[in-house]
Amino acid sequence: MIQLEGVEKVYRTDRIETIALTNINLNVRAGEFISIMGPSGSGKSTLLNVIGLLDVPTGGKVALNQKPITAYTDKYLAQMRNEELGFIFQTFHLINDLSVVDNVEIPLLYRKGLSSADRRKRALEALEKVGLQSRVYHFPGQLSGGQQQRVAIARAIVGNPKILLADEPTGNLDSQMGDEIMEVLQSLNRDHQTTVVMVTHDPRQAEKTERIVRLFDGRQVS
C-alpha cells in the first residue's frame, strides 16, 4: 500500500543544511496498522508528511496504492491527498466557526460530482462510525478533546481513503480518551481494512499496533 525507497529529506537555507530523513525504506501492506516512534527531532512527522504528500522528498521514491509519485504537481498531489489519504492531527485542526458536520464535510468539498445532499449523507455516516451522531450540529468549542478528535477522525474517513495517517492522535488527550481514540482507529483498521500509519510518543499505544518503525536522527533503526 505504501512503498518508500531510499527516501531522503534535506532542509536547506542560505546558511544551514538540515538532514531530516536519510535512506528510508518502508513497505506498509494494505490493511496494516503501524506506528512510527522516535525521540523529538528524529524525523517522525517529516516522514509522515512525505508519506502524506504534504512534503516533497529531496530524494528517493514514494508510491501509494501502487501509484508511484512521479510528478509533484499541486493538482495531482491535492487529488491524491483527497482520494487516497486521510489525516488526523495531534491538535485536531477543526475549524471552530463550522459545526461538527460542516467540518466533516470539508474533504468532500474538493471532490467532484458530489451534491450537497450526498456530502451531508456521507458526513453523517462518518460521524456515526465514530459515535458522534448526537453532536452533529455542535461547534468544536462545545466538545471535549476526545470528541474533537473523533470529529477529526470522521473528517479523515469521510472520503473513504485507503490510508489513514495519524500524527500523535492521542498526544493531546488523557489516557482514557487516548484509549478510546485508539479503539476507533483499531476498529477502522479491523472492520474496514484501512491502512493506518500512526506517529506516537506513547509506547503503550504503539504496542497496540502490528509493527513499530523506529527512527533516530532521521534514520530508520528498526
Place this chain on the structure above:
Amino acid sequence: MFRHLCKLVWNRKRVNFLITLEIFISFLVVFGVIVFAVYYLDNYRHPLGFNYENVWAVQVGIEKKSDDSDRQRLLDTTKQMLATLKDFGEIEHVAAVWGAPYSRGNWQSGNTIKGRNVRFWGNFMTDEAKDVFGINIVRGRWFGKEDDGANYNPIILNQKTARDIFGDEDPLGKNPEERFDPDPDGPSPSANREPKKPERVIGIIDDFRKNGEFAELFGYQIFRNTLTMPDGREPRAFVMKVRPGTTAEFEEKLVKRMQAIAKDWSFEVKTIAQMRSENHTSYYVPIAAFGLVAGFLMLMVALGLTGVLWQSVTQRTKEIGLRRAKGATATRIYKQILGELLVITTFGLLIGVLVVIQFPLLDFLGFATKQVYLYSMLLSLALIYLLTIACGLYPSRLATKVQPAEALHYE
C-alpha cells in the same frame, strides 16, 4: 462550495461586521458622488438647443427708477443700441435678451394643472435672437412681423413645457394659461389694473438650456420683447453673432460705441464660449472636491481591507494548511479567499442598495431620474466590487503560498 462560503462568512459575522460596515459606508459615499456625476453626464448628452460659436454677450448694468417711470426712455435707448450694433460689419445678427446663456439669474415661473406642478424658466427675446443662437424650431414658427399689433402675446415653448402643459395635444394656437388651475387667491391686483392680452403658443423649439449642458432639463418659455410699451422690457444683455475671425480688439470698439449711446449703463463683454467654460468650472469644482474626498475614502478602505485580509490569511494559516491537506489545490484556496471577500462585500452592498432604494421614495436626491439612479447604483456596485477584488488579490495569492506541512505546525 458557495453555501460553505456563506456559512463560513455568516458564522464569522462578528469578525466580518467591520468590513461589511466599511463596504456599506463606502458604497453610500461612492453612490453619492456617482449619482451627481451620472446626473450631470445624462444632462450633458441632451441637446443644448442653441449654438454658442461666435456668439458674444454684452451684459448691461442699468440704473433704473423704482417706479418704472423711465422705462420708455430705456426701451428707446435699447432700440437705438440695437440699430447701432447692426451697423457693425463684424456683427451678423444682434438681439436683446433678458438672460444670456450661461449668465447668472433665472426667471422661474410655474403653475399647477389639475394639482400637478408645472414649472419653467422664462426669457424675453427680441426677434433676431433665433438667428443669433441658431435656435431650431420643431413646430410652428418664431416671432415675426405677423405678431405686430396682434391681439395676443406670442410665446414659444420648449418641448418639455409643451408636453407638461398640453400632453399629446398640438399646443400651437393655444393659450397655456387656460390650462392652469384657477388661482385660489383670485386675480392679482395688477391684472385688475391692466387687462393683459391672452397668450398664444406660436412655436415649439428643441430646447433652450440657458444654464448650460449640465443643468437640469427644465421647462422653458420665450416671450417676445417688442421693446414697446406696455409689454416691452429693458434687456439685461445684448447677444450678437459675430463674423468668424472677429478678434478681441473689436470688444473695445464695441463698448466705446455702446457707452456713447448710454453713458449711465455699464457693459461687460464676454464670448458665450468663455461663459460656458466658466459655467462648466462651477460644476467641475464641487464634483472634483467630492470625488477627491471619495477617492481618499476609497484609498483608506482599500488599505484597510488589504490589511484586514492579510491579517486574516495569516491568522488562518492552519486552516489553509488543513484545507490543502484535505485536497484543496492552491487555486481553490485562492478562489476561496476571494470568494469569501465577495460574499462579505455582497452583504455590505445589499444593505447599501436597500438604503439607497429608499432615497427616491423619501424624495432625497429627487433630481435624479430612475435611469440615473439605476446607472449610478450599478456603477457604484461595480466600483466597490472592483475595489474589493483588487484588495483581495494579494492576500489571496499569499494564501496560496502557504505550504501545508508548515502551515499545520504554524503557531
